[in-house]
Amino acid sequence: MIRRKNEAILTAPTLLWLILFFVVPSIAMVVISFRPASIYGGVGEGWTLDAWRALGNPNYPVILWRTVRLSLVTTVICLALALPIAFVLGRMQGKWRTILVMIVIVPFWTNFVIRVAAWRILLHPEGMLRQSLISLGIIGNDTLLLYNEGAVLMVMVYTYLPFAILPLYAAAERFDYSLLEAARDLGASGFTAVTRVFIPGISRGLLTAMALVLIPALGSYVIPDLVGGPGDEMIGNKIAQRTLGDRNLPQAATLSVALLLITLIPMIVVYYLNRRERTHPA
Amino acid sequence: MSDFLVFENVTKRFGDLAVVSEISFSVEKGEIFSLLGPSGCGKTTLLRLVAGFMKPDEGRILLNGRDINQIPPEKRPVNTVFQNYALFPHLTLRQNIAFGPELAKKLSRAEIDTEVERMLDLVDLASHADKKPSQISGGQKQRVAIGRALINKPEVLLLDEPLAALDLKLRQRLLVELEDLHEEVGITFLYVTHDQGEAMGISDRIAVMRAGKIEQIGAPAAIYETPVNSFVAAFIGDTNFLSGVAGEELDHEYHNAVLDDLGILRVYKDRPILQGDRLTLSLRPETIALSRARPGTLTENHNAARGVIEDMIYLGSLTRFRVRSGARLFMVESQHGRFFLDDEKPLQRGDQVWLCWHANDGYRLENFSEEDRQLLSFPGGKE
Numbered sequence: 001m002i003r004r005k006n007e008a009i010l011t012a013p014t015l016l017w018l019i020l021f022f023v024v025p026s027i028a029m030v031v032i033s034f035r036p037a038s039i040y041g042g043v044g045e046g047w048t049l050d051a052w053r054a055l056g057n058p059n060y061p062v063i064l065w066r067t068v069r070l071s072l073v074t075t076v077i078c079l080a081l082a083l084p085i086a087f088v089l090g091r092m093q094g095k096w097r098t099i100l101v102m103i104v105i106v107p108f109w110t111n112f113v114i115r116v117a118a119w120r121i122l123l124h125p126e127g128m129l130r131q132s133l134i135s136l137g138i139i140g141n142d143t144l145l146l147y148n149e150g151a152v153l154m155v156m157v158y159t160y161l162p163f164a165i166l167p168l169y170a171a172a173e174r175f176d177y178s179l180l181e182a183a184r185d186l187g188a189s190g191f192t193a194v195t196r197v198f199i200p201g202i203s204r205g206l207l208t209a210m211a212l213v214l215i216p217a218l219g220s221y222v223i224p225d226l227v228g229g230p231g232d233e234m235i236g237n238k239i240a241q242r243t244l245g246d247r248n249l250p251q252a253a254t255l256s257v258a259l260l261l262i263t264l265i266p267m268i269v270v271y272y273l274n275r276r277e278r279t280h281p282a
Numbered sequence: 283m284s285d286f287l288v289f290e291n292v293t294k295r296f297g298d299l300a301v302v303s304e305i306s307f308s309v310e311k312g313e314i315f316s317l318l319g320p321s322g323c324g325k326t327t328l329l330r331l332v333a334g335f336m337k338p339d340e341g342r343i344l345l346n347g348r349d350i351n352q353i354p355p356e357k358r359p360v361n362t363v364f365q366n367y368a369l370f371p372h373l374t375l376r377q378n379i380a381f382g383p384e385l386a387k388k389l390s391r392a393e394i395d396t397e398v399e400r401m402l403d404l405v406d407l408a409s410h411a412d413k414k415p416s417q418i419s420g421g422q423k424q425r426v427a428i429g430r431a432l433i434n435k436p437e438v439l440l441l442d443e444p445l446a447a448l449d450l451k452l453r454q455r456l457l458v459e460l461e462d463l464h465e466e467v468g469i470t471f472l473y474v475t476h477d478q479g480e481a482m483g484i485s486d487r488i489a490v491m492r493a494g495k496i497e498q499i500g501a502p503a504a505i506y507e508t509p510v511n512s513f514v515a516a517f518i519g520d521t522n523f524l525s526g527v528a529g530e531e532l533d534h535e536y537h538n539a540v541l542d543d544l545g546i547l548r549v550y551k552d553r554p555i556l557q558g559d560r561l562t563l564s565l566r567p568e569t570i571a572l573s574r575a576r577p578g579t580l581t582e583n584h585n586a587a588r589g590v591i592e593d594m595i596y597l598g599s600l601t602r603f604r605v606r607s608g609a610r611l612f613m614v615e616s617q618h619g620r621f622f623l624d625d626e627k628p629l630q631r632g633d634q635v636w637l638c639w640h641a642n643d644g645y646r647l648e649n650f651s652e653e654d655r656q657l658l659s660f661p662g663g664k665e
Contacts, residue, residue, distance in 0.1 A: 176366075176368070178364060178366065178368050179368050179370060179371075181333075181335055181355070181362075181364075181368070182362070182364055182368035182369075182370070183370075183381070184334075184335075184354075184355045184356045185333055185334075185335075185355055185356070185360075185361055185362045185431075186356075186361065186381050186382040186385065186430065186431075186434065187356045187357075187382050187385040187386050187434065188356055188381075188385050189354075189356055192385065196381075197370055200370075200372040201370075201371065201372060203372070
């Protein structure tokens with residue numbers, strides 16, 4: 001009984017924090033999505049489905065689909081790049097390992113918006129990179145490196161790659177690499193050993209990496225805003241426009257709830273996969 | 283039949299350090315061959331060279347007449363039982379054992395299942411087949427590791443300190459199981475261990491290694507009773523080193539020798555001795571008898587010396603004495619009589635005793651190095 005009480009006291013601050021800053025705002029957001037917009041940019045009285053009906057606008061499904069597609073592709077590319085990096089990092093010892101992990105972390109020391117803005121300079125039509133590629137004949141005169149979906153995807157991969165590397169590295173560090181020798185001893189080629197033993201061995205890190213890339217990627221809005229073209233908007237941009245531009249808060253809330261629902265799906269999947277693993281321990 | 287697994291001048295270097303240098307020997311088909319030595323002697327490296335996880339810098343390894351240097355580990359007809367078992371944690375015991383046959387793709391699913399069941403029975407784990415490795419004990423893991431290796435029907439089974447992580451009783455039990463298993467499957471075992479008891483117990487032959495070289499190869503009894511040098515004598519069991527100078531020849535079997543601090547004693551001559559040669563004998567502690575009075579029935583081939591018991595350690599099945607005789611210490615082991623019923627009072631610390639041994643029990647070493655004394659339980663032969 002006393003232990004129960006202690007536990008309750010210990011969890012109370014966290015619980016309170018979550019209720020105040022997560023549960024209450026989320027509920028408020030859902031509530032606002034059913035309110036009318038007031039002409040002064042606030043939330044009006046009464047109840048309406050206007051904001052939800054506006055989702056029928058043929059633009060939204062296209063943007064939602066683009067958001068999901070870009071985020072999934074980003075996640076797949078990030079995981080594919082991070083896996084070999086984590087594999088090597090986990091196997092390394094001592095000084096070099098520390099240096100390489102630092103290299104992964106160092107970009108965080110610069111503000112995220114500044115890093116994305118830096119890409120604008122790098123990829124700028126008059127920038128050195130594009131001009132060099134044109135003079136080398138690798139790209140044509142009419143090819144742009146900036147303001148298109150390719151640029152958005154590349155900067156998204158650049159931004160979220162560390163979030164894939166770090167959990168995978170943490171898992172690889174705990175992985176017993178002698179298991180790969182055991183697999184080869186039993187007849188597995190190097191590649192088969194990795195797919196049948198290494199990847200299942202770091203599966204929890206893989207799930208974490210997936211969630212850590214996919215969820216923020218779904219909410220991206222700075223990246224498409226800065227390096228994307230007008231046709232590369234993601235749902236985050238629309239939410240920002242509705243909030244800051246049109247001052248239509250119910251509409252912004254509706255889009256946010258839609259995004260929240262989309263984000264919940266991968267989270268629930270990760271949660272259940274993790275729990276299954278815990279009840280059948282590895 | 284013989285020379286099944288052959289090492290020819292095998293050298294392996296890590297940087298400048300030769301972990302294994304110019305080693306040549308051969309293992310016969312079907313035998314249990316042990317590589318025994320202290321840690322860092324290169325025994326595990328030799329095993330890894332056979333498994334294919336490393337390649338020798340020089341020399342070659344032949345298996346059944348075929349040079350295997352260029353064959354990757356997954357294609358070699360050998361399997362390893364790893365020291366830490368290296369079971370796949372995400373697979374059940376059944377799936378662990380099926381790992382090899384599934385990859386080999388030589389058998390149908392049904393045939394694999396039959397083989398796996400047979401193997402589970404052989405290693406006595408059928409009732410745990412659907413557990414994960416984290417749910418079973420160390421001894422069971424060890425049996426899974428053996429089953430997982432044996433199911434591939436390797437030509438040689440490589441065992442890397444397979445019992446090192448287990449407690450003594452379990453180790454002894456599994457050693458017997460391993461020997462039974464060997465009889466059942468008849469596969470050649472290459473067994474790496476630093477535990478001389480394990481090696482003596484299981485092996486047909488033992489190679490004693492030190493610093494990347496093989497010191498001696500032979501049957502356990504030959505290694506124990508006729509060690510070539512002081513390292514082998516001291517590493518395998520305990521012993522007393524008696525050094526001295528050869529005196530006159532007594533007959534074609536025995537020689538006199540002036541042993542340091544002990545005077546003129548008799549030495550068995552299994553190889554020619556020249557008068558004036560420096561020699562060192564290895565005298566095992568259990569070959570020395572202790573008594574209060576000078577034994578009356580000594581033959582001329584017995585040696586005797588006086589001493590005082592300085593210390594004794596009661597170990598149950600035997601008692602280990604440290605006996606000082608002049609400037610030197612002897613280690614003596616003796617089994618018990620009937621503790622309460624002996625006519626004589628049991629020996630006590632401080633008692634004056636006679637040490638007595640047959641000249642044949644002192645084995646003359648080919649080489650003696652003073653530093654090997656450090657391997658003994660009582661290194662201080664002299665103080």
